[in-house]
Amino acid sequence: MPSRLQRRARFLLLGVLGAFLFGSVPIHAEEAFVTNQLSDDLTIVDLATSKPVATIPIGGKPAGVAVAADGRFAYVASPDDKAVSIIDAVARKVVGRVEVGGGPLGIAVAPDGATVYVADWYNAAIRVIDAKTLKVTGSIAVGASPSGLAVTADGKLLLSADRDDDMVSVSDTATRQRLRTIKVGTRPFGVTIDTEGKRAYTANVGSNDVSVIDLAEGREIARIKTGLRPYAVALAQGRGFVTDQYDGTVSVFDVASQQPLKRITVGDYPEGIEATADGQRIIVANWESNILSVIDAAALKVTAEIKVGDGPRAFGAFLRR
Template sequence: MRNFARCCAAFCVLALSGAGSAARCSEAFTTNQPADSLSFVDLATMKAVAEIKIGGKPAGIALSPDGAKAYVTAPDSKELVEVDAVSRTVTRRLTLGGGPLGIAAHPTRPEVYVADWYAHKIFVVDTKTFAVIADIPVGQSPSGLAVTPDGRLLLSADRDSDAVSIIDIASRARLASVAVGKRPFGITIDSDGLRAYTANVKSDDVTVIDIAARKAVGKVATGRRPYAVALARGRGFVTDQYGGTVTVFDLATLRPLKAIDACDHPEGIQADGAEGNVYVACWGDDFLLRVNPDTLTVTGKAVVGDGPRAFGKFLR
């Protein structure tokens, strides 16, 4: 059973990175901030199957390329926590200091990148030694992070700079800062690595960035206090924290299509590997929501721990 779980995890993560097209993720991990825990949800049954203590008010999450490890940021204890996703146990803890929040994993390198909200930099952590090997200055209060599918670039949503930093991973150099909407928080890159989408909390919109050109090329109006963005079936899905909705827009035209009634304070959001479902962490209602990206309807929910955020990539 454990070997099967590892195979499923690896296949699903490959699909998420663009290397596969038919995989559907089998499991979700939600960071439950007030509960100091991590919930494991079986996506086939939409039921939580386990919950473990993390501590430090966990928020951000990323998975190793093979899906065997989950990396969780704990802002209150200023730590990065490693979880064995198969045995469902905490294996290592690393004190970073500052305010670790957003996190992203490299698709091939043994590295994760952690945004330090207070020190305005990104920690580079070697996942083999579980030690910081570099830090990269960015804009003010970096939040969401995302890596291009080819592993060349890291993008950081610098909330209090109203900008996105573009970083060359090999040289650790900040190549550009792109002006976006007000207070960008979550950031998502498409499967081709061509465009990035930021959820701008203060201006209630999404900015579309042409990554190669290093400039904003579009804007989409959303509901109140957008948190993060998912992409599926040629559509964008945005969690509107204060609106209790998920704004859906067309990726080609950037035209809003619908506001789906979701839950109390929807936050983390991600599409599965086949783009067959979109999953939403509902902070206020303590459940994980499943949305059909074709019919734009809610098709299921799973009860999880208190205050799920799932800020990052949380499906395998």
């Protein structure tokens, strides 16, 4: 006869297995949620099979996108409609819409999924959306033409790349007040924070480089040269990967030495970029080619191309993990 302790352990194990089997613990293949600005839709790509599995009409020239950490919802900013669409990632359909006004572009979701932040390009502000009520509940004043947004893993700090002020604004998410500004290169667009929350990286479209920011010190500590018109940055395996729009390449740099390593040819006009959860692949959206390029992060070479919609931007955290 099994002991009480053994029966309890078996019960707990069955409970965990049941949760996985019956869906209370989400299980899904990693997917890319790619905003296609010219075809006014969003393509969902299964990264296990490298095939598109759904196309969702969005409208309003969708650009910015952010998938919640739990993979339940994705949020898409449409500048022409002045709105944010909410996509149920499981049902694969739009389930809500929030009118935010101005020019919504960059978008980010708090780690707990409770709050969505949207950069208002025209009004030097970040709109704050309650993810439960789908209401705009506040605004944070930042610099001119905020584009990329990123939130630290603890959810306490929000960074915005303020393109036309050549700086990054660092805001307190609790008080919704800007704490400081950090001067970077010319025309910063995408901004990425490392997993430790120690450093941030901006792709500077105007100066063709990446700024490395020490968040504790609140200052730029290095500049790394890239190709022409860098757009966004991804991090994996101790390396940074930067989309060079005008060169059709991804610049690779070493995070520790802050030195360039290589340039990888991808599609035409690469923009959005993100690393897969395991850090093994880098996914790149190519605006002119209408494809995703898949880069092996260790071998530093393109291993696949995936057809998507017209004018893919995928600006933000577009992977559903």
